[in-house]
Amino acid sequence: MVNYPHRIVRKTVPTVTKKTAVNFANRGMSFETAINATNDFYLSRKIAVIHKKPTPVQIVKVDYPKRSRAKIVEAYFRQASTTDYSGVYKGHYIDFEAKETKQKTAMPMKNFHAHQIEHMANVLEQGGICFVLLHFSTLKETYLLQACDLIHFYQKDQGSKSMPLNYIKKKGFLIETTAFPQVPYLDVIEKKLLGGKQ
Amino acid sequence: MVNYPHRIVRKTVPTVTKKTAVNFANRGMSFETAINATNDFYLSRKIAVIHKKPTPVQIVKVDYPKRSRAKIVEAYFRQASTTDYSGVYKGHYIDFEAKETKQKTAMPMKNFHAHQIEHMANVLEQGGICFVLLHFSTLKETYLLQACDLIHFYQKDQGSKSMPLNYIKKKGFLIETTAFPQVPYLDVIEKKLLGGKQ
Numbered sequence: 431m432v433n434y435p436h437r438i439v440r441k442t443v444p445t446v447t448k449k450t451a452v453n454f455a456n457r458g459m460s461f462e463t464a465i466n467a468t469n470d471f472y473l474s475r476k477i478a479v480i481h482k483k484p485t486p487v488q489i490v491k492v493d494y495p496k497r498s499r500a501k502i503v504e505a506y507f508r509q510a511s512t513t514d515y516s517g518v519y520k521g522h523y524i525d526f527e528a529k530e531t532k533q534k535t536a537m538p539m540k541n542f543h544a545h546q547i548e549h550m551a552n553v554l555e556q557g558g559i560c561f562v563l564l565h566f567s568t569l570k571e572t573y574l575l576q577a578c579d580l581i582h583f584y585q586k587d588q589g590s591k592s593m594p595l596n597y598i599k600k601k602g603f604l605i606e607t608t609a610f611p612q613v614p615y616l617d618v619i620e621k622k623l624l625g626g627k628q
Numbered sequence: 629m630v631n632y633p634h635r636i637v638r639k640t641v642p643t644v645t646k647k648t649a650v651n652f653a654n655r656g657m658s659f660e661t662a663i664n665a666t667n668d669f670y671l672s673r674k675i676a677v678i679h680k681k682p683t684p685v686q687i688v689k690v691d692y693p694k695r696s697r698a699k700i701v702e703a704y705f706r707q708a709s710t711t712d713y714s715g716v717y718k719g720h721y722i723d724f725e726a727k728e729t730k731q732k733t734a735m736p737m738k739n740f741h742a743h744q745i746e747h748m749a750n751v752l753e754q755g756g757i758c759f760v761l762l763h764f765s766t767l768k769e770t771y772l773l774q775a776c777d778l779i780h781f782y783q784k785d786q787g788s789k790s791m792p793l794n795y796i797k798k799k800g801f802l803i804e805t806t807a808f809p810q811v812p813y814l815d816v817i818e819k820k821l822l823g824g825k826q
Binding site for chain 1: 671674676677679681682683684685687697698699700701702703704705706709710714715716717718719720721722723747750751753754755756
């Protein structure tokens with residue numbers, strides 16, 4: 431068992447999200463870890479079924495060594511054409527993206543790609559619940575901003591390199607981060623979005 | 629532009645799904661290609677937003693060469709813990725898996741993993757619409773079987789290595805494959821499942 435590749439992976443890969451390991455090269459990882467833990471909590475309590483999609487990879491070359499499993503020896507990261515998270519909550523389709531910044535007054539817009547904005551618009555048109563979770567790590571504040579408000583800003587201010595925190599505070603909802611689950615975003619969905627609809 | 633890795637990929641990777649290229653090593657690919665084309669059709673007509681999830685890959689080692697993009701040089705295929713396809717149709721969460729066989733009388737059960745069955749049960753519990761698309765390539769017949777019927781068979785007949793076509797015909801719905809879209813599975817969802825609910 432010791433030589434199994436997945437054992438090696440757990441020690442070396444930056445995409446492994448263990449709660450104890452937070453010193454990742456990827457800046458967004460600790461927030462991502464908190465979201466994944468929240469989703470695990472929702473799943474285990476049968477509150478919702480929401481998963482992070484696998485990282486999109488273009489596979490170029492695969493070796494098939496004897497007596498061991500297939501090894502990918504050449505591959506490249508692809509840009510995601512959809513959002514990172516999706517799932518179901520009380521029959522509703524849930525779809526969201528998570529972004530983190532160290533800035534104190536604005537969220538950089540460069541991480542929202544045109545494909546993702548288009549995907550969010552498509553999801554809204556089908557009646558899905560779509561939003562972004564925005565984490566300001568220096569301020570230790572997390573906001574839920576509905577996709578319609580993100581799209582509105584994106585379309586209106588395409589020249590802007592960042593979305594002001596004031597806009598996010600005005601249009602979005604602060605998520606009270608707790609110990610367990612860490613990022614209880616479904617509380618906002620339930621109280622602010624579904625509560626208003628039902 | 630010619631030397632970009634993604635150009636190489638389009639020529640060599642089995643996971644690229646172009647309608648014209650059907651001679652794939654992966655047996656399930658031509659059926660998968662048809663489903664992807666169907667989802668493209670649904671997306672372009674604004675009928676539904678349903679995507680195939682990226683192949684889950686465990687990344688072990690990444691090179692960062694100067695002047696070119698990051699290259700993954702060691703990675704392994706992971707077993708999927710959820711189903712392959714998910715999305716939203718008229719606000720409903722859609723979740724399914726697709727399987728193909730050359731057999732004429734039964735669908736092998738070995739390709740349905742315990743994790744996937746559990747995921748399907750979780751989705752149903754949250755009120756999602758969950759099913760499998762089963763393609764019998766020799767018969768040229770495709771069926772939609774609801775997840776509840778797959779789970780029922782799986783739990784009752786765990787010793788069985790395959791699910792009889794008779795069971796699928798009795799519990800499932802034949803999908804009339806057409807030229808465009810190729811696998812109109814949402815017709816069944818609309819007429820047989822939602823039609824009964826609404």
